[in-house]
Amino acid sequence: MVSAVMSITRFKAILSFLQINADTNKDDKLTRVRSLLEHVESISQSLFQPYESVSVDERMVASKHHYSGIRQFIRDKPIRFGLKLWVLADSITGYTYAFFVYLGKKRTELNNRTKGLAYNVVMELSKKLVNHGYRIYTDSFYTTQHLARDLLQKKTYLIGAVKRTSSAMPQCLKDIELFEKVSSRGDFRWHREGDLVYVQWRDCKTLTITSPIHKGSSIGQCQRTVNEHSGYKKKEFIKDKVNESSVHGVSASFGQLEYRESLAMSLMGLDLNRQLAPIPKPSVDQCLPTISENRRDCICCNGEASMLGQKVPSTKTHYYCSKCEVPLCLQKERNCFLKWHSPEGKVIQDWARTKGRKRKL
Template sequence: MSRRRYENILRFMHFSDNSLCPPREHPQFDRLYKIRPLITHFAARFAEAYTPGRNICVDESLMKYKGRLGFKQYIPSKRSRYGVKVYKLCDSESGYTQAFRVYEGKDSSLDPPGCPEHMGTSGKIVWDLLFPLMNKGYHLYFDFYTSVPLFKLLYCFDTAACGTVRKNRVGFPAQLVRTRLKRGETSALRQEELLAVKYRDKKDVYLLSTIHTERSVEVSVRGRAERIRKPVCIKTYNRHMGGVDLADQLLQPYQIMRKSRAWYKKVAIYLMQIATHNAFLLCKKANPGVTLSFLQFQLQVISGFLYQDAHAPRAVMGDRVGATHFIFKIPPY
């Protein structure tokens, strides 16, 4: 394929009929209309292809984009800083993306099925991602979305949760906030199934959990000879919270996105990358004895798309120099 042909394909790549898009003032206007069929397709396939383990996590990713866009986000803690935010529900062990939601702006309506009306925006996001997995005994880990009403509600649907929380959250015990602790000390309060913990490390850490008890264990600290005691809930949280970061870390070295003013093309390619990563994890799970890197898997996928039923051409070694240094004709297929 020539470069010009590739550029033409990329130029005319569309996923929806623009002539059928409702106008902005229409109540059914969808900001993601251009890629809505792709989002719907991937969301359904991700959910049906894999059953995650008991521990799952919710976090956000940022797809780099610096063009003009109404729902572009600025997150200084992310490497990209500017871009399109994507909420993800991932398996904590493998990093498989089970569900996702593209952020559409703070004024976008969010009404997930079965969610109480009094629930805040952060709670509705968690509910929307988690809804198909409720009443199945999962353990959910997250941070920004932690609140007392959400934890109690999830517990009623047989879903335990654990996450860090801000000390000024509504319902978090003020008595625990006022408690002064030295480094390594822990204070905890329990109300029925809900556990509130304050742990002093370099700074105060606040956590809510409906999974753990107040028990602490000794852990080793990198760079220090002595062992310290840490609550089990914090140790488990650190272990199972990194599912989304694990997926992003594996995708980062193989970014295929190119500079483009069309935001929907970048988001579409980003979703295709997530789908490729999920397929790689499914391939490893189906073939546990096969050693295959993510790069090798992507090359095999590309080769499969290019040649399909035909065999990829192989170079013939010459007398002195390998034939791979010379042009060879690709047979038709």
């Protein structure tokens, strides 16, 4: 009898323990995959050490599920519906060093609730990089004075955009509408407040940047397209060095292939800038495939289609012939470089040169 009573008591204790754990984890939507996510992040950090500059931003992962409670919508993102990740990535290669999933306003645990979500996101993602002199670049959602000063105490430098309505905006720079009336494109002003310098630069819109390591008076040049009476023209404008640093990172023209190539070269320890520089034309007087910075329509594909009265395809390529100086496809399934220089290609060459549209590299 005593044994039976003890068994029932023990069984009730086990049920109570399981119920407590269930209540504790009922709001954790990642219970079943959390160990996997932590493992992926750990492996990512063990395989790569970021360069001096890193960036913090959100990233959307496409998802069509409806019932998890953590699906997000961001209107201005290419992927508008899905899971939102907070990500810290290397600014040169784009390599993801640290990340975690956003579970919503009520489920997100904040280490310091008095300083807001953005502050906690940056501190959590950068916790393994502080005290090493890293530069963290952020947009205006994350930039606050608390964050900039707390990171500075940990020998980490925040360079970020500042909202017009943010408490981080100095009082003397809040008259943005007046500044836009009396200034023209390329004008800027700066203000130092303690360890931070604030630079306000007039472009299409007025941009304000804060930094603890740059000089407000250092200037450079940038090129912008301007609409004039005779049409759009490119002009040189003055640009301060803080804004120049804020656009540091992977080129916007990078595609998926270019990104993977640059990441692979970086992981192998190769000189990224040297490898990505334009390859000079060969000096020998023979037809050799060469890579161009810009993609152009393949003259062989277009010439053949035009000659046969077919619709001209839009096949673009980075490759061109060093001697003929014409863009040509060079792929496993479509080798226009070989076809162009074959006896069959002579007919296409004559057609393209007499009736085709001239294409400059």
